[in-house]
Amino acid sequence: METTLKGRTRIRRREFLRLAAGGASLVPLTGAWTTTLLMAPTAARAATTVRGYGPNRPMIINWTRASDPPTIDPAVGATVSGGLEVIWNVYDxxxxxxxxxxxxxxxxxxxxxxxxxxxxxxxxLRKGVKYHSGATFNAHEVKYNLERIRAANELPASYWGPCASIDVIDDYTVRMNMKYPFGPWLSVLAGSRGMYMGPPRRSVEARATKDDPWASNYFRDHEDGTGPYMLEEWKRDVRIMHKRFPEYWGRWAGKHADKHVYLIVKEAATNRLMVEKGQIDIGAGPPIYGLEMGKNPNIAIRKTPSFMTYWLTLNTQKPPLDNKLVRQAICYAFDYDACLNDIYMGFGEMGGRGPIPRTLWPFVRDLPPYKYDLNKAKRLLAEAGYPNGGFTLNCIMMDVEERRRMVELLQAGLKKLNINLTARYVTWPVNAAEMGKPPTEKPFHVSGYLAWPSYPDPDDIFKNLESKEAKGGLNWAAYQNPEVDKLIQQGKSTLDKNKRVEIYTRVCRIVQEDAPIIVAVQNNMIQFSRKWVKTYIVNAGLQHIQMFYPVYVEGRPPEFDHL
Structure with missing residues (x-):
């Protein structure tokens, strides 16, 4: 007998989170982590008559992106900067x-x-769903979609790895056959990477060529989805404009914007200025902006808990970091308090507490944390055979201010142990290429990246610590532990969540002891918007993708309307 899930499955977050800045608490409500709004007192202002929105006054909401996405093809794009924010709003x-x-x-x-x-x-499947081109969504399109994703063989295809095949039972019923039991599958399907339905077969075949049979070139900058908004205009380096899809299956009852526009704004300071002037409705920026802009009575600052932790990876295959005691000593040489409060302005949670963030199960509360403790670091170094330090490590890091400052914190701590850390700052592609080399060929001792799951399940965090991911994947620590590999496989193939918690808790304890990574900080997402923005929803499980459909504006004076 099969278990029927009518409509929904609930996954609860069990941990309480306290934001460091301002002591604001976020409490889980039926699985939800609330977003804290930080607002300055509203200043008195003269009454302004606001005309209603309609055909002669469309509601347009301006957002920002730092650059154009390289593609909006859902079979190819799989990162937020790589196009997911556009893909999310035009596909489903x-x-x-x-x-x-x-x-x-x-x-x-x-x-x-x-x-x-x-x-x-x-x-x-839902009946009566239309693509933007007028094609009908059905079971055959679901099967075709998987064929196209696998043919593209880009990152989205990897998320379909556990699925062996799709059977069309009838026009509106599909069955996915798994290679093995895979506990997180519904979470993967609900996620932001590789799970979009479309474009439909007829649109692809109409644009296919001999050299491009799946029309990837065309759908790099065109779309044909079932989502609430359609791509109306794309002027590179200027803007990406979306308009309502009138036949959207979710319908248009209630309040919704007529158009959403991404303005390409490369500089964070310009982004901030445009929000302050009302040229942009919703923006984002570094933590310092959250503190400064919170003083503006017309701006709301949103602090949203996330699954993001920043990992400084320690190359376990490169001496002297092949010694676990040396790695543990380095973990005690990092100033976690300064990282949280000086670099992230308190917007987050203290690091050093294992690979699982507090907002995701199974956060292990009794896991002994690493803290800034140079005396303990010295004892561990002596035990490892380095009582006076006396060696040099090298680091490669993406050239971003927060990451530079994290490296500087580590340099300062190691210097007090008579350990020299040299640093090279590069672009992300260079960083990824160097650290994606085979385990014994990775040229640097230390690197790092923002580790967050593409779906809210520990499986997508721990895969970055699997031995097989040490070449080409994100296991930049080249960490190889057969027991951990075995437990990770058990965890992903187990359906009972309580048993999965037990398995992943064991993984957390082993990884904390082996110290292949420094978990520097768990940071929050910081967004700022004009106060007239309503129902701006941010979901940590979707990597904070900006969702157009629920957002509208109310009380925005006509002089701030966008053309």
Whole structure:
């Protein structure tokens, strides 16, 4: 007998989170972490008559991006900077997350069934759904979509790895056959990477060529999805404009914007200025802006908990970091308090507490944390055979201010141990290429990246510590522990969540002891908007992708309308 999940599955976050800045608390409500709004007192101002929105006054909301996405093809794009924010709003998924929670709700699938052994997922699809081109969404399109994603063989295809095949049962029923039981599968399907339905077969075949049979070149800057908004205009280095799709299956009852526009704004300071002037409705920037802009009575600052932790990776294959005691000593030489409060202005949580962030299960509360403790670091170095330090490490890091400052913190701590850390700052592609080399060929002792799961499950964090990911993947520490590899495989193939918690807790304890990474900080997302912006929803499970559909403005004076 199969277990029927009518409409939704609830995944609860169990941990309470306290934001460091201002002592504001975020409390989970039925699986949701609330977003704290920091607002200055509203200044008195003369009454302004605001005309209603309509055909002669469309509601347009301006957002910003630092650059144009390289593609908006959902079979290719798989990062926020790589186009996911556009893809999310023009395409759709079978299931999704409800609001700011991790509760799974229907989207293009109305209901689903999971076989007792977890190897078959059967979805009943929503009828009457149209693509922007007028094509009809159905089971055949779901199957075709997987074929196209796998043919592209880009990062989105990797997220379909556990799925062996898709069977079309009838026009509105599909069955996904798994290679093995895979506990996080519904979370993956609800996620932001590689799970979008579209473009449809007829649109692809109409643009296909002999050299480009899947029309990837065309869909690099065109779309044909079922989402609430359509791509209306794309002027590179200027703006990306979206307009409502009138036949959207979710309908247009309630308040929604007519158009959403991404303005390409390369400089964070310009972004901030445009928000302050009302030229942009919603922006983002470094933590210092959150403190400064919070004083503006017309601006709301949103501090949103995230699954993001910053990892400084320690190359376990490169001496002397092949010695666990040396790695542990380095973990004690990093000033976690200064990282949180001086670099991130208190917008986040203290690091040093293992690879799982507080906002995700299974955060292990009794895991002994690493703290800034030079005396303990000296004892560990002596035990490892380096009582006086006396060696040099090298570091490669993406050239971003916050990351430079983290490296400087580590340099300062290591200097007090008579250890020299040299640093080279590069672009992300160079950083990734150097650290993506095979385990014994990675040329640097220390590197780092922002580690966050593309779906809210520990599986997508721990894969960065699997031995097989040490070449080409994000296991930049070249960490190889057969016991950890075995436990990670057990965790992903186990359906019972309580058992998965036990398995992943063991992984956390082993990794904390082995010290292949310094978990520098768990940072929050900082967004700022004009106070007239309403129902701006941010979901940590979607990597904070900006969702157009629920957002509208109310009380915006006509002089701030966008053309």
């Amino acid at each position: 998924t079978l299931v999704g997350y409800k609001g700011e929670t991790l509760e799974i709700e229907p989207r293009l699938a109305e209901s689903w069934q999971v076989s007792p052994d977890g190897t078959r997922y059967t979805f009943k």
